[in-house]
Amino acid sequence: MHWIYLFIAIIMEVAGTTSMKLSEGFSKPLPSISIFIFYGFSFTFLTLALKTLPIGITYAIWAAVGTALITLVGIIWFGESLNMLKILSLLLIIIGVAGLHASRESML
Numbered sequence: 001m002h003w004i005y006l007f008i009a010i011i012m013e014v015a016g017t018t019s020m021k022l023s024e025g026f027s028k029p030l031p032s033i034s035i036f037i038f039y040g041f042s043f044t045f046l047t048l049a050l051k052t053l054p055i056g057i058t059y060a061i062w063a064a065v066g067t068a069l070i071t072l073v074g075i076i077w078f079g080e081s082l083n084m085l086k087i088l089s090l091l092l093i094i095i096g097v098a099g100l101h102a103s104r105e106s107m108l
Helices: 002-023 029-049 055-076 084-107
Strands: none
Touching: 002 029, 002 055, 029 055, 055 084
């Protein structure tokens, strides 16, 4: 169940960050309110995931997958550019999280 909580936390974080962009600096009420709702859910589900999962790898996954997904949202929804440096940077984030996970496994 803890992995489901983490997945929900990631989706809520991406929705909250997307709401930040849509709020246009808190000038639009509905997206502005949505930021706090989505982040509230995100932190709630992240906290539930942390009851079982180790904090370092959990936070790394939450941040890395959230970063990758919000980058895709920016490219697809907001027309942001995609270039090799952006792709390489995302790959390095993924490699870093995999490295953290592998180091945890070797310690068990």
